[in-house]
Amino acid sequence: MLTSTVLSSALLSSVLVGACIGLPTAHAAQAQTPAVSDAPIKAPSVSEILAASPDADWRTPDPGNILYMDVAGGRVVIELAPGFAPEHVANIRTLAREHFWDDLSIYRAQDNFVVQFGDPDAGELGARSLGGARTHLPAEFERPAAGLAFTALADSDGWAPQVGFVDGFPAAQDPAGGSAWMTHCYGALGAGRDMAADSSNGAELYVVIGQSPRQLDRNITLVGRVVRGMEFLSATPRGPEPMGVYDNPARRTPIATIRLASELPADQRERLQLLRTDSATFAAVTEARRNRRDDWYKSSAGHIDLCNVPLPVREMPEG
Amino acid sequence: MLTSTVLSSALLSSVLVGACIGLPTAHAAQAQTPAVSDAPIKAPSVSEILAASPDADWRTPDPGNILYMDVAGGRVVIELAPGFAPEHVANIRTLAREHFWDDLSIYRAQDNFVVQFGDPDAGELGARSLGGARTHLPAEFERPAAGLAFTALADSDGWAPQVGFVDGFPAAQDPAGGSAWMTHCYGALGAGRDMAADSSNGAELYVVIGQSPRQLDRNITLVGRVVRGMEFLSATPRGPEPMGVYDNPARRTPIATIRLASELPADQRERLQLLRTDSATFAAVTEARRNRRDDWYKSSAGHIDLCNVPLPVREMPEG
Numbered sequence: 001m002l003t004s005t006v007l008s009s010a011l012l013s014s015v016l017v018g019a020c021i022g023l024p025t026a027h028a029a030q031a032q033t034p035a036v037s038d039a040p041i042k043a044p045s046v047s048e049i050l051a052a053s054p055d056a057d058w059r060t061p062d063p064g065n066i067l068y069m070d071v072a073g074g075r076v077v078i079e080l081a082p083g084f085a086p087e088h089v090a091n092i093r094t095l096a097r098e099h100f101w102d103d104l105s106i107y108r109a110q111d112n113f114v115v116q117f118g119d120p121d122a123g124e125l126g127a128r129s130l131g132g133a134r135t136h137l138p139a140e141f142e143r144p145a146a147g148l149a150f151t152a153l154a155d156s157d158g159w160a161p162q163v164g165f166v167d168g169f170p171a172a173q174d175p176a177g178g179s180a181w182m183t184h185c186y187g188a189l190g191a192g193r194d195m196a197a198d199s200s201n202g203a204e205l206y207v208v209i210g211q212s213p214r215q216l217d218r219n220i221t222l223v224g225r226v227v228r229g230m231e232f233l234s235a236t237p238r239g240p241e242p243m244g245v246y247d248n249p250a251r252r253t254p255i256a257t258i259r260l261a262s263e264l265p266a267d268q269r270e271r272l273q274l275l276r277t278d279s280a281t282f283a284a285v286t287e288a289r290r291n292r293r294d295d296w297y298k299s300s301a302g303h304i305d306l307c308n309v310p311l312p313v314r315e316m317p318e319g
Numbered sequence: 320m321l322t323s324t325v326l327s328s329a330l331l332s333s334v335l336v337g338a339c340i341g342l343p344t345a346h347a348a349q350a351q352t353p354a355v356s357d358a359p360i361k362a363p364s365v366s367e368i369l370a371a372s373p374d375a376d377w378r379t380p381d382p383g384n385i386l387y388m389d390v391a392g393g394r395v396v397i398e399l400a401p402g403f404a405p406e407h408v409a410n411i412r413t414l415a416r417e418h419f420w421d422d423l424s425i426y427r428a429q430d431n432f433v434v435q436f437g438d439p440d441a442g443e444l445g446a447r448s449l450g451g452a453r454t455h456l457p458a459e460f461e462r463p464a465a466g467l468a469f470t471a472l473a474d475s476d477g478w479a480p481q482v483g484f485v486d487g488f489p490a491a492q493d494p495a496g497g498s499a500w501m502t503h504c505y506g507a508l509g510a511g512r513d514m515a516a517d518s519s520n521g522a523e524l525y526v527v528i529g530q531s532p533r534q535l536d537r538n539i540t541l542v543g544r545v546v547r548g549m550e551f552l553s554a555t556p557r558g559p560e561p562m563g564v565y566d567n568p569a570r571r572t573p574i575a576t577i578r579l580a581s582e583l584p585a586d587q588r589e590r591l592q593l594l595r596t597d598s599a600t601f602a603a604v605t606e607a608r609r610n611r612r613d614d615w616y617k618s619s620a621g622h623i624d625l626c627n628v629p630l631p632v633r634e635m636p637e638g
Contacts, residue, residue: 141617156477186529213627219618298460299538301478
């Protein structure tokens with residue numbers, strides 16, 4: 001987790017004894033604090049904040065917006081953002097229903113930038129048909145800010161006039177221009193394109209695995225974000241420079257399947273819930289990250305960058 | 320490279336034909352631009368800027384400050400920063416000379432945060448002796464700004480009053496307080512510590528592999544940065560949550576050796592040079608990243624974050 005401190009191995013051992021290993025990332029965040037010191041906690045930890053959160057602060061995502069990407073390492077869970085990229089999301093749903101990505105691959109892994117997946121032969125002889133999906137879509141780089149429930153961060157941002165969250169997605173807006181857009185944070189999912197702004201079709205996708213490449217904001221269509229399983233993409237062996245595209249196809253990472261959760265029987269869906277980014281709990285978690293109060297930290301930043309704010313995920317409570 | 324665009328596979332193929340595959344990262348940066356369009360380049364690309372750079376804008380690092388960390392995947396080249404952490408760097412040199420890390424391992428890989436390496440048994444029974452190295456060092460979180468050649472970025476930063484570079488290292492300073500410190504950008508190398516600020520000794524090290532965890536700035540001692548071979552650390556399979564420490568020792572990544580370049584015969588040293596961060600060429604590269612002018616970009620950010628500025632590296636010219 002972003003919040004974990006860099007502890008010596010001896011202290012890590014003691015920490016792990018006390019850490020909530022079985023809990024989802026967000027719950028485990030800072031769970032080490034009680035274990036590493038008997039000193040009183042100066043403020044509630046993220047795990048304490050989440051443990052005390054009302055169920056109403058959590059949402060169960062629409063299964064029509066959830067993709068399961070199964071690779072050898074495990075399952076990557078993605079939430080799509082039809083509010084920002086309706087035409088791309090509609091096409092991606094069609095491609096998923098038609099099993100377009102099955103047995104295709106991650107064919108590019110560029111260090112500190114992106115992994116990219118889809119059909120490595122797209123646009124060439126032997127390219128896989130897009131079936132019922134559209135071959136061309138309009139650019140969906142921005143949308144009107146009007147009609148969005150934008151939860152702004154008070155923190156400054158060098159890339160945009162205002163940043164915050166919309167329905168769980170890191171986003172920015174220009175109150176003057178009246179436009180809003182999703183931002184390229186770690187885990188962001190976007191649609192690769194050629195030189196033309198409207199040359200993406202959603203069949204070739206990329207996920208950010210490095211320092212937020214915010215220069216891509218408003219230059220390419222973002223379609224969603226990974227909400228669980230980033231480690232199955234971020235540890236992909238990197239391809240050769242300059243762009244990380246494997247020259248040897250044997251190095252590609254096979255994709256078993258990509259499925260819409262809504263296509264699966266209810267009892268076969270992941271039971272995850274996401275913290276509402278417009279909730280008091282999310283605001284409290286963000287503040288706990290903005291000003292670290294556990295005993296390990298000697299000084300608090302008093303600031304947090306949009307792309308350092310994690311999205312807490314939990315298993316749906318039973319019953 | 321941070322500058323690479325997210326191209327469809329068809330365009331990637333055409334790009335790669337034209338890209339300068341054989342060149343170091345920095346040279347290859349944006350090398351695709353000429354290949355993907357016959358349209359005139361609106362401004363010099365990073366590769367063109369670097370190709371035109373005078374030799375005086377490059378420096379050959381002091382071999383006494385360079386570590387070679389050899390793991391199964393390849394060689395990680397690290398530059399140490401005695402200007403910021405003199406006591407830690409002195410201890411790390413001693414540990415390297417005494418081959419402390421040989422056959423130890425990367426025992427922690429936490430997604431979007433750090434890999435950590437050294438002796439997993441440190442502080443416990445069976446811990447490896449630090450030999451002639453000191454077991455305790457003072458915290459070196461900050462230093463006086465006085466005496467530093469600080470090349471400031473004009474760009475705003477949410478974490479510090481002013482950011483920029485000192486001798487190749489991303490750094491920040493507080494002109495009011497008169498202090499300066501290295502920053503936690505991708506590839507930063509730091510010394511793990513326990514709860515006490517002065518509990519690090521440089522034997523247990525971590526490297527940032529995710530979104531810049533700037534909240535760690537001034538809370539822990541940074542000792543240098545990776546200048547080549549990050550891909551051999553960043554693709555390390557992640558350990559289990561919450562902190563990425565492998566419960567199964569067999570999953571650790573063995574370290575063959577860590578050596579000071581100065582300990583090797585001159586003809587066995589890497590012949591790399593680093594672009595001077597106080598040079599006109601570095602300023603031009605930074606501006607080319609701040610305002611992308613190649614035809615793929617439809618809008619320029621007009622901003623760059625400290626941790627998005629790469630350090631160009633090249634092979635030392637012959638003769």
